[in-house]
Amino acid sequence: MAPKSDSVEEIVLNFVNEQNKPLNSQIVADCLQKFNLKKTAVTKALDTLADSGRISFKEYGKQKIYLARQDQFNIPNADELNQMKEENVRLQKQLEEQKKLIGEVEGEIKGLQSNLTLEQIRDRRNKLQLEVRQMEEKLEKLRGGVTLVRPEDRKMVEDVYRDKISQWRKRKRMFKDLWDAITENSPKDLKEFKVIMQSTSYPQITWAKNKFMTAVVSFTGGAWHGV
Numbered sequence: 001m002a003p004k005s006d007s008v009e010e011i012v013l014n015f016v017n018e019q020n021k022p023l024n025s026q027i028v029a030d031c032l033q034k035f036n037l038k039k040t041a042v043t044k045a046l047d048t049l050a051d052s053g054r055i056s057f058k059e060y061g062k063q064k065i066y067l068a069r070q071d072q073f074n075i076p077n078a079d080e081l082n083q084m085k086e087e088n089v090r091l092q093k094q095l096e097e098q099k100k101l102i103g104e105v106e107g108e109i110k111g112l113q114s115n116l117t118l119e120q121i122r123d124r125r126n127k128l129q130l131e132v133r134q135m136e137e138k139l140e141k142l143r144g145g146v147t148l149v150r151p152e153d154r155k156m157v158e159d160v161y162r163d164k165i166s167q168w169r170k171r172k173r174m175f176k177d178l179w180d181a182i183t184e185n186s187p188k189d190l191k192e193f194k195v196i197m198q199s200t201s202y203p204q205i206t207w208a209k210n211k212f213m214t215a216v217v218s219f220t221g222g223a224w225h226g227v
Helices: 005-019 025-031 039-051 078-114 118-143 151-183 190-198 202-220
Strands: 055-060 063-068
Touching: 005 025, 005 039, 005 063, 025 039, 025 063, 039 055, 039 063
Parallel strands: none
Antiparallel strands: 055 063
């Protein structure tokens, strides 16, 4: 339902005064569509307001431009404008200070959010206290001479260790005896043997390996089966 004619004029008048800038009928009609006003009704209201002197207008060819009457507004003088400028500067300064304070508060909030809550602190404290008690109990056992490893477990580990050391020494001795037997009549210095092996081709290395294994088998009486 469209507003009454007097209501249309009031709506149009309020809009023109609020905008306080040059307007044509099309712009006013587009902006007042939310009031279900047609362009014809808006144009008629603009003309009525202009004829009654409530708004100003100028004609440019066939188009009319409407404007709010400027004498209805309280236009400040030079002193008032200066006061308004000073007030604006003061308000801008206050705004910057408030922004700075807001930034500091936000930083503090982020810092607090990154900290542990009271419940998390209590949980962490309980875990640390439990670890301390366990360490103290272990320390008391060590101070009291309590054996943490059973004698049978210690003996088993020592037996395995001695057996491995014995095997290592035996194999080391066997290798030394074999090496001495093979290189006993070598005309070259043993330090040069490594250089010779590095410069020897693959078939020569295979031949040397076979000769070495033959010597090993001969030395051990055929009991060598590899390591």
